[in-house]
Amino acid sequence: MEPIPRHWASVREVRSLPDGRELDLTVHGSSDDSPEDARRDAGERLERLVAAGGPRPVGRGDREYYPDRRLPEELLQEIRSPEGALVGAITRNRYGAAVLNTDTVLVSDVDLVDETARDRPPSARGGLLSRLFGSGSESAPDDERDPDAFGRQGPGPRGEHHARIVTLIDDFTRRHPELGVRSYRTRNGFRLLITGADAAPGSDRARELMAEVRSDELYVLLCRVHDTYRARLTPKPWRIHVEPFRDLGSRTAADDVHRRWVEHYQAASADVAVCRLLNITGPTPDALEQQIIDLHDRAVRPESGLRLA
Template sequence: MRPIPRHWATARETVTFPGGQEWAMTAHGASDLSPEDAQRDAREHLRRMVAAGGPDRGKDSDVEYYPLRRLPEELLDELHGPDGTLVAAITRNRYGSAVLNTEAVLISDVDLVEPSSQDRVKPGGGGVLSRLFGGGRGEELTEQQQDPDAFGLRSAGRRGDHHERTLALIEDFRARHPELGVRSYRTRNGFRLLVTGTGAGPSSERARDLMGQVRSDELYMILCRVHDTYRARLTPKPWRIEVDRFEDLGTRTAADEAHRAWVERYRQASERVAVCRLLEVSGPAPSTEEQQIIDLHDRATRPESGLRLA
């Protein structure tokens, strides 16, 4: 895989376009050479944006999180194969979680559909959580019922139905592809698949087809194509473990004391949770390189710890 840039820079400029429209524009640049080269790249990117008439304003806000150009992420670690080839990198995303980046193993996240607004409150019934777990009005949920794992696994109704349909979809995928190794995990709001033996690059049509068969999130597939790596969150989302959001620090410089203090708070809080839970393993054994990725993923996400998911 291509190395993750080690240096990032940002260029900002307020530009007035023909017709008098004024935009505050921001462009990111990256480099493996130096911060100065990253700054040059950022300025060049900004120049091209201005020459093209400005940023595309037609995208909705969701797509902006999955941009058409890689956004800055702190490089935390790299994993190399026996021959020295880079097979994975761990970065810190915009809200602070550690993320696995690799092209060696196909990774597909499948989220459960949230109940619609019509299901949230009905006359004579409790809130959505009470109904999902069979509770009535005035009943408090037990600690077990509040466990995110309970969604689908122990619930009736639409959420449980969707859980069962998704499991059936994954089982059908296994049956259709006996040549592939499939590790399925439960995440807080859905499932994660680690698929070995595909030989499919993250931006390939083969990868898009395979991920589409399990109804992987479309925006996630865009992200894989932009970064040219599959991605998997390895550590909890900060707000799920009562840690302030990383982007609120206003810095991504690891040398800053505020940055180091946040990382330590986040690390301590993360010890109490897991990111996913292993459900099933099937298919041929992974290659040595693929096994390296699986081991790295499982060490970080703790799928057999029994801890609550976050």
Template sequence: MYIPRAWARETREAALRDGRTVPVSAWGWGDDSARARAKALERLERALERIRSRKPFPRRYEYEARPLREELLQTVSGTDSNETVGIVTRNRYGAQVLNAVQLLFLDVDLPPRGLFARLRQLFARTTPEERALAQLRGALERDGRATFRIYRTASGFRVMAVDRPFDPAGSETWELMRSTRSDQAYARLCRSQKCFRARLTPKPWRCGVARPPGEFPRSEREAEQAFADWLADYEQASARFATCRYLETIGHGRASGDARRLQELHDRMTRCEEPLPLA
């Protein structure tokens, strides 16, 4: 897992074949501003060289092409060492996210409600949520390699493995994600970023709040003030919601050490034990 502490953007003009010039920008990252700027200049030069040599640009996919450009809010160290076991960041739409080195999270969405599904439900004895939960429970019981906590989210379920570590890029993680029908984009994100991610605070639009203005990092004072105003509105609105709700545990193990510390942080910030609507 690598969450950069500093970001920088560099921009230059590039000449096109027809004589026009266009601005070209590149982001760089690092552990301090100097390294971030050097990385930005390096990536910008590569982009300009592609334009000069008329080479195509690789298809952009933000989650996999580079570290996530997110504000670092909190670092969680191990109980027996100073190694980082988790980092809390703020994502592009303003929610706080837990990035965990070895604490496995699964993101399982409920199936879409199409016309056939709605007609089928007229004659069903169970709800789509009940059937999806039963399938998830069965997959976790068959796996049997860990103790799993299941949470309800606004759009499906979240699973946390509490009593043993997992490798985000490991084959057994990939197999578990496949058997539980975890979201594929989330699975690719975990593998590429070498960490598991779990959103800790509600999505703003589910609380009646727009997305935050601008993007991180905000270098101008006006942009910082606009974001501060947005954050105050978001925190006030999101106080009426929980991010997930604890449902049940599959297995008999218990979290300890680093896993327990991260579980407690997750459960406290998501407010999973409180009787609140989910967002």
């Protein structure tokens, strides 16, 4: 996989577009060399965006756009093979969670959908970026009342949807005996780690496999933009009663405010897990795939019995 940039910078300007519109644009730049080079990259990307006529819409009624490259995230760790090849990286996303980035194992997320949300206007459902990266507006659930909080199937429409997804995953594993599939329950859905697929994140093969299990379409787009599969390793802050740190990805551990937030977040994360392991099927992963699986499982604590967050 390609290395994750080490330096980030942002440029925000109100610019006139060729069609006469004026937009307040924010563009991120990156560099492996220096913050100054990242700022130069951001400026050049802003000029290209203006010349191209501005951001492109993504549909679904949202009046936002999805960026054509990854957003700023602090690089926490690189994972390399015994031969030294980069096979993964852990970053901290914009609301503070640690995220595994890899192209070694196919990762697919499947959401338990609130069916009533489909009929709400975008303003009620939140914008595209807030739904992808978290706005902090989601209230922390009352885990004692929520039957899914501990990864169990509950009654009612949500429980029925849970059962349908389990059946869908079972059907997928029967259709693809050549693939290794580790299925997990997350706080609001499912995660699959699929081995033996030999499918790059932006490939048709990856898109087809994720479509078979009805992976969230925004997650699929996120993987294509980042050119890696992504798996959140630590809780969403608001689920453990921690305020998300705005624009955390553009800061570094050298920042005192950043460091204090991370310490508070890590302490609050001690009594929760991110995934619950449900099932393992198919061939044994190869050594590199197993390296990524082991790292993932150490972080998400899938057999701890702790509540999911």
